[in-house]
Amino acid sequence: MARLLFILVPVAIAFWVYSIVDCAMQPPTRHRGVSKPAWLVITILLPVLGGILWFLIGRGRGSTTAPVRAPDDDPAFLRGLGSQSEQDERIRRLEEELAQLDAEDDDPRWKRHERHSGDTDGDDLRGQRGALG
CATH class of the missing domain: 1.20.5 (Single alpha-helices involved in coiled-coils or other helix-helix interfaces)
Structure with missing residues (x-):
């Protein structure tokens, strides 16, 4: 049992630190659910559970496609109007x-x-x- 703790504790600490850094480095637009500071508090106060919640719920996926814009919001279209x-x-x-x-x-x-x-x-x-x- 002691050997298992010597393996799981460093892994849990590494995961915890990684989830805090990942949460802190993401732009605020990629945070789902609650605000960026709230996610930081969740990941810090709930070491492993907060990290799991962050990766399952809070971290928004980056889109590979450009966002769809209406013509009146698209600068290229507006330049083409003359x-x-x-x-x-x-x-x-x-x-x-x-x-x-x-x-x-x-x-x-x-x-x-x-x-x-x-x-x-x-x-x-x-x-x-x-x-x-």
Whole structure:
């Protein structure tokens, strides 16, 4: 029995010290359950049991994947958006294109072509503009 104690006591002390050091060295974000100081108190006051609890419950696993971020939280996405002036310029160009398309709807040349095409039922040829041009 004495020989067993000479083996188990140093192993328990080594485990206890290792669990305290591991708990102290982990970043606070990797502690589950309670805060980092609370885990230190648990591992110090309950030598073997505290270490076992630390490794089973308290120590969070490190993730191998990057955390998923929403687009508005991702700096790379936000850099890719460009400045407000670039967005305003793009909106201005799109509005100009829309105004040109509206002007084509009011263009008398299209109406003249519709009259000469023999279209008697009054259907609009807007869907066939590419073929007419």
